[in-house]
Amino acid sequence: MNSNTRIACVMVGLPARGKTYIAQKVCRYLQWLSVSTKVFNVGNYRRKLHGAHQMHSFFDPHNTEGEIARKEAALEALKDMIKWFLEEDGTVAIFDATNSTRERRCMIIDYCKKYDVQVMFIESICQDESLILQNIMDVKLSSPDYKDMDPEKAAEDFRARISHYEEAYETLNEMKNESDYTYAKLINVGSQVMINMIQGYLQSRIVYYLMNLHILPRNIFFSRHGESVYNLEGKIGGDSKLSPRGRKYALALPELIKANLGDQPLTVWTSTLKRTIETAKHLQYPKLQWKALDELDAGVCDGMTYEEIEAKYPEDYFNRDEDKFNYRYRGGESYRDVVYRLEPVIMELERQQNILIIGHQAILRCIYGYFQKLSQDDLPYVKIPLHTVIKLTPKAYTCQEERYKIDIDAVDTHRPKPKRPTDVSN
């Protein structure tokens, strides 16, 4: 990627079309790939400047005062965005607002041009009324705008707000002087995508990701394999079988999943290693094995205990804790390598609905880190204990998380981040 590239992804669309969800997802995806990315939400600026509890009349295109106030908020957000590009060396900014008129889009393009920022519009069009309604109920009514308001009244007000926008809404149109604009138009979230004038690798990568997104409700379950023989012996890697306690966990797993999911469909993904396949054995769902889900390759250290590694490769052992995300075992992999190898899994995970992944510690850390927005420093240390099911439910801003521990003992394989006594900088 050209190191000077600066891209503003400018969202376009009526309220409740999943713009914020898309903005947050793109942001997370790029951060996970180490691209510096930030979302600028105009709604937040508007609330800061003009207060949260604005009723729908504020959004009426005939309300000149409201119009000026909203433009002011957009300009503030734009200014901050440019400042972020210049001062913090940002690469991708996501400008989250309706931007539903040609005039507004033209203003943004002109503004960005001055600072050599490429603009890519991302328009979300949804013709499915029930999806829109569901989005309103799920997201909008819990927004700060409707805090402490009767939900029914709030929904009514929000629908009135949408109709104000509809009045002035102009879709991106190549026939009307927007043929040179770079844009991706998502129709009914991914069923049709129109792509215009893509300007390079990173933009195409973003569209590629967008093509895989959907906003249907679903759950993602993670579980590590049951306790393995190697876990008991304190060894890493290998392809060992489950311990007796691990087998007990495998037996208990179907009931837990059933209790949570009822009769909903589910697909189970495992790695190609024995311990995950064995753990999935009793689950009565379609199963797929992924080579890409195999545990982080520990290279020459495969099959050794941490003590053995410390004795045999003291330098490596120390280096690993210095920068665990980037540390690569001799002849093996680093967390960073795993993140790249998991890319197809993440894409497929975005496409699917209910999925249970039976995986390994490092792999689940990376996938969990993607959904829960962990930094590269924290990701390699996050706790993913044995004999525990983690359930994630994606929402607009975050994932809701629940953990279910099955009461079968297992060893603790977690090694906390060591404290460095030498750090005197603070």
Next chain:
Amino acid sequence: MSLIIYRKNTMAAQLYKTESGRLFHAGKIAIITVGLPARGKTHISRSLCRYLRWLGVPTKVFSVGNYRRKAMGTAGKLPQNFFDFGNQEAAQSRRKIAKECLMDMISWLEAGGQVGIFDASNTTEERRKEIYNILISEDIHPVFIESMCDKQDIIEANIRSVKITSPDYIGWDREAAVKDYWKRINNHLGHYQTIADTSLSFVKMINVGERIIVNNVKGYLQSRIVFYLMNLHISPRIIYFAQTGETLNEKVQKADAELSPDGIRYANYLKNFLLNLREKEKKQRIEEGWGDEDERTLTIWTSARRRSYQTAKPFEDEGYIIEQRTSMAELNLGIVDGLTVDEIKARFPEEYERQQQDLYHHRYPRAESYHDLAVRLESIILELEHEKNDVLIIAHETVLKCLYAYLFDQPEDEIPRNIIPKNYLIEIIPSAYGCRETRMEIEYTMNQTWTLFWDTSVCYFEPNKAFLRVGDF
């Protein structure tokens, strides 16, 4: 069987395969091209094939045109009205040939292939439905790629640069060939139906690279294909490769040293050599009536290493745009950086042995393998596909080896063995059927005369280098 040979030659696999050799659970995929003649269908097919093979996906193009030429001979030998829609007899034989080609593709997919590309015009709704039904019954996912073009000059350029140089028109008068080809297009025109059935998985490309409509495309590999198509264009352009100049510290990679006086001299000669060459080629194009009188823009890409952008400095001084790309840094040598081959043998005998066994995948501690480098270059490859200007890439030899392998559709084990000689300029011209290259020595003597010579099989070695350069791998 040929398949086994094929598997041994899989490309610089970036992705992870299942045991069947197919990627994950993506199954078998058929890409069916749709469009009038001269809309870049073959170019799209070949380029996509090359990219997927680079990712490690077993991919093959099945060209109905080739089958037709094999069965019936080239265009000159065909009956006058062979491409007429009204000609029942010709339609019959065209169908038969297409069917044979399709069946071969299906057998190839059954035998372990993953993506088959069916390169034909498939311009009617009826024809597409027929193909669709056959594929579905064989458990193959069909994806249609329709190429449309509403700019007459692009079509004309495509006819002139691709079609009349195709095997159909060998020995033809240029203008007669162009005329014949337009006739072929016009025969199709009245019967052409654009894809309208939104239940199908399809991609419509309008003016290759400008606008794309993606409909009902599901699956990882399918979306990855669209990812690639977003960056593809078929305008003519030239890619040049040149190595970086010599530095003050050739021994240690980490030193990121400045160019030596000799390196600076090389940089200047490179600039003069290339600009001269471009001037010459421009004149030639005008003489041949290509109508290309505008100055073609040249952009220079370098890595963020000093040796790389300093080699581009003379171009910058003349007002050319230099783009630094950090991911184009050379293969990282890790702990063997700065060591001679003998020192490596002495200190890491086992690692050295392993490296010799597998030059492509092996990595020294803290180092990168060629495979790592190939993966890292993915963004560069897509940017290179995207670039419409002519590009000079000034990079380290390891980087050029990988990019060269991509452009020439080479299997991964050939990458470390590629030879990118110093003091040579490699000129690469992509075309529908593959890339053409010319290697020219930049002979830099003090009296500033540049000699050009043509050499396709250069075997170049720098013997007895005292220390290990990355290129020695």
